[in-house]
Amino acid sequence: MDVHCTTCGEPWDTYHLRHEAIYETDLSHVEAKAWTGLSPETRLLPRYREKFRAVGFEFGGSVLNVVRCPACPKDARPDTDKASLKAGIVEILGNDEDAIAGAMEDFGI
Numbered sequence: 001m002d003v004h005c006t007t008c009g010e011p012w013d014t015y016h017l018r019h020e021a022i023y024e025t026d027l028s029h030v031e032a033k034a035w036t037g038l039s040p041e042t043r044l045l046p047r048y049r050e051k052f053r054a055v056g057f058e059f060g061g062s063v064l065n066v067v068r069c070p071a072c073p074k075d076a077r078p079d080t081d082k083a084s085l086k087a088g089i090v091e092i093l094g095n096d097e098d099a100i101a102g103a104m105e106d107f108g109i
Helices: 014-024 029-035 046-054 080-093 097-107
Strands: 002-004 011-013 066-068
Touching: 002 014, 002 097, 011 014, 014 029, 014 046, 014 097, 080 097
Parallel strands: none
Antiparallel strands: 002 011
């Protein structure tokens, strides 16, 4: 299942975001593996957001809410309507990443 970047529309596989993207950061293999077992809230603590930002990812309230990605042009801005819709989905569905992914796929975002 894919979700799309709010800024450039690039599709991202939800499995990759939840289980593999962390290995693109400079965290050690042990730290990255431990991250995959963390709760959805803990996965987005400031330390991890910083690591993701360094490789081009910026997330909203979930790792499935991709605001910016490595494919984004440097000066591109997020689509505000899509950003609002995605934030609402995450807020309503909370930590249910499967439901978040399904809703975002249904809306093509």
